[in-house]
Amino acid sequence: xxxxxxxxxxxxxxxxxxxxxxxxxxxxxxxxxxxxxxxxxxxxxxxxxxxxxxxxxxxxxxxxxxxxxxxxxxxxxxxxxxxxxxxxxxxxxxxxxxxxxxxxxxxxxxxxxxxxxxxxxxxxxxxxxxxxxxxxxxxxxxxxxxxxxxxxxxxxxxxxxxxxxxxxxxxxxxxxxxxxxxxxxxxxxxxxxxxxxxxxxxxxxxxxxxxxxxxxxxxxxxxxxxxxxxxxxxxxxxxxxxxxxxxxxxxxxxxxxxxxxxxxxxxxxxxxxxxxxxxxxxxxxxxxxxxxxxxxxxxxxxxxxxxxxxxxxxxxxxxxxxxxxxxxxxxxxxxxxxxxxxxxxxxxxxxxxxxxxxxxxxxxxxxxxxxxxxxxxxxxxxxxxxxxxxxxxxxxxxxxxxxxxxxxxxxxxxxxxxxxxxxxxxxxxxxxxxxxxxxxxxxxxxxxxxxxxxxxxxxxxxxxxxxxxxxxxxxxxxxxxxxxxxxxxxxxxxxxxxxxxxxxxxxxxxxxxxxxxxxxxxxxxxxxxxxxxxxxxxxxxxxxxxxxxxxxxxxxxxxxxxxxxxxx
Numbered sequence: 267x268x269x270x271x272x273x274x275x276x277x278x279x280x281x282x283x284x285x286x287x288x289x290x291x292x293x294x295x296x297x298x299x300x301x302x303x304x305x306x307x308x309x310x311x312x313x314x315x316x317x318x319x320x321x322x323x324x325x326x327x328x329x330x331x332x333x334x335x336x337x338x339x340x341x342x343x344x345x346x347x348x349x350x351x352x353x354x355x356x357x358x359x360x361x362x363x364x365x366x367x368x369x370x371x372x373x374x375x376x377x378x379x380x381x382x383x384x385x386x387x388x389x390x391x392x393x394x395x396x397x398x399x400x401x402x403x404x405x406x407x408x409x410x411x412x413x414x415x416x417x418x419x420x421x422x423x424x425x426x427x428x429x430x431x432x433x434x435x436x437x438x439x440x441x442x443x444x445x446x447x448x449x450x451x452x453x454x455x456x457x458x459x460x461x462x463x464x465x466x467x468x469x470x471x472x473x474x475x476x477x478x479x480x481x482x483x484x485x486x487x488x489x490x491x492x493x494x495x496x497x498x499x500x501x502x503x504x505x506x507x508x509x510x511x512x513x514x515x516x517x518x519x520x521x522x523x524x525x526x527x528x529x530x531x532x533x534x535x536x537x538x539x540x541x542x543x544x545x546x547x548x549x550x551x552x553x554x555x556x557x558x559x560x561x562x563x564x565x566x567x568x569x570x571x572x573x574x575x576x577x578x579x580x581x582x583x584x585x586x587x588x589x590x591x592x593x594x595x596x597x598x599x600x601x602x603x604x605x606x607x608x609x610x611x612x613x614x615x616x617x618x619x620x621x622x623x624x625x626x627x628x629x630x631x632x633x634x635x636x637x638x639x640x641x642x643x644x645x646x647x648x649x650x651x652x653x654x655x656x657x658x659x660x661x662x663x664x665x666x667x668x669x670x671x672x673x674x675x676x677x678x679x680x681x682x683x684x685x686x687x688x689x690x691x692x693x694x695x696x697x698x699x700x701x702x703x704x705x706x707x708x709x710x711x712x713x714x715x716x717x718x719x720x721x722x723x724x725x726x727x728x729x730x731x732x733x734x735x736x737x738x739x740x741x742x743x744x745x746x747x748x749x750x751x752x753x754x755x756x757x758x759x760x761x762x763x764x765x766x767x768x769x770x771x772x773x774x775x776x777x778x779x780x781x782x783x784x785x786x787x788x789x790x791x792x793x794x795x796x797x798x799x800x801x802x803x804x805x806x807x808x809x810x811x812x813x814x815x816x817x818x819x820x821x822x823x824x825x826x827x828x829x830x831x832x833x834x
Contacts, residue, residue: 431806434474436490441479441811477809480832485660485772486742488732489692496692496731503727511720515542516709519720527726530733531685531697535666537676539705540697541712544721546686548714549696550653551577553684554622556711557651558583562618565599565648567591568824571628574653575822578622580713587823590630593638596621600646620649620682625657625668629826631767631775633657636672640679651682659690660772665736665743671770677701690736693729695721746772750834766829775815775829791816795828802830 337344374382435442484490489497503523513519524542532540543549554577558564562583569590570578578585586603589595607614621643623634634652643650654667662670669680676683682700687693698708708715736742754769757776767775778794795816802814816828 431811436479438487438490439479440476442474442476443811444474445806475809477806477811479811480834481811481813483656483689483773483833484692485690485746485834486692486732486736488690488735489728494692495735496728499731500724500728503724504722507723509722509724511722513719514717515715515720521720521723521726523723523726523730524720527730527733528697530730532699534733534737535676535683535699537683537699538701540699541705541708541715542721542726543696543698543712543714544694544718545714546655546688546694546696547573547576548718549686549698550574550655550684551580552712552714553682553698553708554578554620554651555580555713556708557581557649557682558618558620562620563603564620564622565596565603566622566823567624567627567634569627569630569632569826570622570624570653570822572821574622574624590824591627591632591634593635593642596639596642600642600648604646614647618649619647620651622651623653625652625654626661626771626773628656628773629822631771631773633661633668633768633770636668636674640672640674643679649681650679651684652680653684655684655686655696656689656773658685659736659743660746661770662743664740665690687725687729687732691729691732693732694725695729746834753832753834763830766827772834774832774834776832777827777829791828798828798830 333344432444433441434444479490482490488494507521507523511519511521511524515524528540528542532538543552550573554564554574558578558581560582562581564578564581564583564585566578566585566587567590568587586599588599604614606612621639623639625636626633640650642648652669654669657667657671659665659667661668664670667685669676669683674680677700682698682704684696684698687695687697698705698712710716750769750772753774754765757763757765757774762779763776764779765774766777767773778797795814798814798816802812805812813831814828815826815831
């Protein structure tokens, strides 16, 4: 009975409201009559009839009856709703007040802020450059408080370096340097009392030295020669365009020299197109992540260097590693994947599949066996990604890298190729070459292309000048090969050392012979690293700069062994 009366009242109210609204709309749409306040008043008075007013006044009582009736019929539903309403009220009223009170307690006072600012000490972002006297000899430089000294020593210990080298001038294969060591000295005021910091350190710099640089990846000497035409081209471009391009390539950061470089290097490699990145490392990282996504399959050499490894990680694809530069193990991995496909009834075309290698492995100096690799790629129907950053300009008849050296073709034998401009071409940045589909896809999916500021125009001009020199003077590649053969021949006469890199590699790695031959006298990695550091220090004293890699920790799948690294 209660529900019937309530529904009847609701029906009457709805009917009255509907009639009034229809009258108001009719007045508004009428062209001859205007909508007046009297019409509104008459409509409202009809809506608010006596029965309606009585119903509104009885709403509390009706709601009470409805609530009691609901409790009797479905008490569980009422309980849950009551808890939810109470929880919402708690969140809105009490919890927000507590959070505000806690935030107010955590807020620092002005005195506490001043105290923290007084305790804070800045650290130099780069080592302090020494000042050289007029006679070219050392000068002593104070570097700060006792804490600063200990911080600097900790950095040196971490790198396992006794000496800090400062480069002042690069002229071809020769560089001018000074070497500094930290020396703790007394810090006393003029009256003989100890200073506030208790003791200071001084960096004592030795005499200015001119040494042979065998640590640079500028294999062809494009950027290091003082009379290089690349420097003059860079200066002219800098005067014309300024320094930065002020934006990503896809917005307003593209300059004509960027497009000229892409066209030039695509023509040199014999590909349809090319895409330029502002950084060599981001070129290969973005390239891999642009093509491989979650659900795809990457078969990767375990010896790839960090930028490639970063691209593999960012892709979020399934990754299967094979032994470094071992084509037999690669075949085993590919056959296991094929057997798994047959067992699961999975089609190979259901996912994108890539093999990822380096043409010349930066951390090992090994050259990929491209003949066997391409044969496996065609046999198992995989796409091939090759990073030619360290082989481009050093291998092949005209310097096109390991692909040219083995007589293979871009786009057909190798679909995607990345090349760094920072090594043989002596500039900054990187490129990826391939067909139009490969390149255009990266213009929308390459993170380093879409979201990074484009390279300054002068570095693109420098790369163009280097590429022209490489194309017009292929004899520089032959000269590099002769120097490489001479170095390997000389190293082979040192019985205490063994060369672990390939003879085609312009990155030469040398290890202690006792480590690789005599198992009983095998040294620990720490001891070997210290011995190699001593060798590199002795080489520096004799006027040759080489790199000891024992203290270098790479973010890679396979950590390279401690070695002496020389570059040609």
